[in-house]
Amino acid sequence: MAETVTSSGTTPLLASLDPLLRAWLPRQRWFAGKGRPVTGFTPVAVTELLPPGGRLGLYHLLLRVHQPDAPGAPPHPGDCYQLLIGVREALPPRLAPALIGHVEEGPLAGHTVYEALHDPRPAEVLLEALRTRDRIGGLCFERDPQQEIRSGLVARLMTAEQSNSSVVYGDTFILKLLRRVVPGVNPDLEIPLALAREGCARVPAPTGWLTAEPAAGEPYVLAVLQPYVSGASDGWELALRELAKGEDFAAEARALGRATAEVHTALARALPTVTLGHPQLELLVGGMTERLAAAVQAVPALRPYERGLHSAYEALAGLAAEGRSWTAQRVHGDLHLGQCLRSPSGQWSLIDFEGEPARPLAERRMPQPPVRDIAGMLRSFDYAARSATGPHPAWAHACRSAYCSGYAEVAGRDPRTDPVLLRAYETDKAVYEVVYEARHRPDWLPVPLSAIRRLAASDQT
Ligand SMILES: Nc1ncnc2c1ncn2[C@@H]1O[C@H](COP(=O)(O)OP(=O)(O)O)[C@@H](O)[C@H]1O
Numbered sequence: 001m002a003e004t005v006t007s008s009g010t011t012p013l014l015a016s017l018d019p020l021l022r023a024w025l026p027r028q029r030w031f032a033g034k035g036r037p038v039t040g041f042t043p044v045a046v047t048e049l050l051p052p053g054g055r056l057g058l059y060h061l062l063l064r065v066h067q068p069d070a071p072g073a074p075p076h077p078g079d080c081y082q083l084l085i086g087v088r089e090a091l092p093p094r095l096a097p098a099l100i101g102h103v104e105e106g107p108l109a110g111h112t113v114y115e116a117l118h119d120p121r122p123a124e125v126l127l128e129a130l131r132t133r134d135r136i137g138g139l140c141f142e143r144d145p146q147q148e149i150r151s152g153l154v155a156r157l158m159t160a161e162q163s164n165s166s167v168v169y170g171d172t173f174i175l176k177l178l179r180r181v182v183p184g185v186n187p188d189l190e191i192p193l194a195l196a197r198e199g200c201a202r203v204p205a206p207t208g209w210l211t212a213e214p215a216a217g218e219p220y221v222l223a224v225l226q227p228y229v230s231g232a233s234d235g236w237e238l239a240l241r242e243l244a245k246g247e248d249f250a251a252e253a254r255a256l257g258r259a260t261a262e263v264h265t266a267l268a269r270a271l272p273t274v275t276l277g278h279p280q281l282e283l284l285v286g287g288m289t290e291r292l293a294a295a296v297q298a299v300p301a302l303r304p305y306e307r308g309l310h311s312a313y314e315a316l317a318g319l320a321a322e323g324r325s326w327t328a329q330r331v332h333g334d335l336h337l338g339q340c341l342r343s344p345s346g347q348w349s350l351i352d353f354e355g356e357p358a359r360p361l362a363e364r365r366m367p368q369p370p371v372r373d374i375a376g377m378l379r380s381f382d383y384a385a386r387s388a389t390g391p392h393p394a395w396a397h398a399c400r401s402a403y404c405s406g407y408a409e410v411a412g413r414d415p416r417t418d419p420v421l422l423r424a425y426e427t428d429k430a431v432y433e434v435v436y437e438a439r440h441r442p443d444w445l446p447v448p449l450s451a452i453r454r455l456a457a458s459d460q461t
């Protein structure tokens, strides 16, 4: 395989793709800079995986995308995105949805470029490189030496709405390509690797991974290959299905509580834990308070509840001032029903340890009270109960209670014995959800807003 790698300046290739990418990128589900025009690109790395002379060319691009700063936001150099660009003389009709455009000039003049992950052959090039632990330019394809990858598995792109892009290989593996990437250790690889070392079977163990090593600075984690849980349903689909049938979900909620506790217990053994005393709790409360203030600015519908919500954080600050402390450890960071997979045999696995993608990597990797994940799941039962066939408060209550009981059976402590911490985290999550829904799915805004009303009304002051 030939290669061309650059770390700065532009290239003739990129100059010719520039106008096409400016139009195509903002339309992608995973593009985080929507609402602001794309004004240009700087290549971080451009790697030729297949030369364009043959029937199919393939480029791997890491591009810094320039956009005007959001109003009031500090100056930002632009996010870095991972793209896989296919090059053909003409696109077969089956690949029409993947079209990026026709190149007018430069080294690819007269060719058609497209999103290569839609095409099995380029996706299979990635799997083959992982299998053989290839090095191409600055790209390092790695495989766990203990695990085999069979050659010849057929690739298909997942069509689910995602923050990243995933390709399934013959129902055996799933490769998640991270789209917006930052240098440094990525929890989506770090945590599953740590859990695999602990022998925790609740998280699929990484089989392979792709990193980029730029000429200077820390490597980027670009993709993770895992065993595919064939025939699995996610917890969100299952919960909605049971709700539609008028069925109870408490037994599954309890099993999910047990699975969460198993993962937390293994993580506490695998990675460092810390004690959160007064200064750390003050910082934690400060962060929650800032997020609430920013959310009220962004979504004025929150304003009537600000005072009541704030009391949840004041109560936590009060306990900190009295000398209460909590243990913090690595957690999932964005746990909800959609991140839980149930295999056909009824085993639950947790996936997607990336954390909340909008938050900085250093923050996502910080030890936190495990209640953070528990609060995420409790919010998720509430979401399911409100977004299906109408509000089902008794269903949500039964699930929330069963989840906490299941957690306590494994972890030896019931999260409900920490009501102040739990309320603060549930409030923080509901505030996050209000902003998320206002940005991405405004029709869903009433769902977290109903929780906001409940959480604000439980003001004890
Ligand atoms: N190991 C797996 N086995 C089966 N399906 C999986 C596996 N990992 C992820 N998925 C499916 O892929 C989807 C996206 O994965 P996820 O890690 O949540 O990506 P994203 O961060 O882009 O949302 C999940 O909702 C799930 O349906």
Ligand SMILES: O=P(O)(O)O[C@H]1O[C@H](CO)[C@@H](O[C@H]2O[C@H](CO)[C@@H](O)[C@H](O)[C@H]2O)[C@H](O)[C@H]1O
Residues within 6 Å of the ligand: 162, 163, 236, 334, 336, 337, 338, 352, 356, 376, 379, 380, 381, 383, 384, 433, 436
């Ligand atoms: O893209 P991610 O899965 O990492 O998470 C983001 O999107 C989620 C929605 O897809 C969002 O979750 C919220 O909606 C879910 C139902 O669709 C619900 O189960 C969750 O409890 C609720 O938070 C998540 O917050 C966001 O980070």
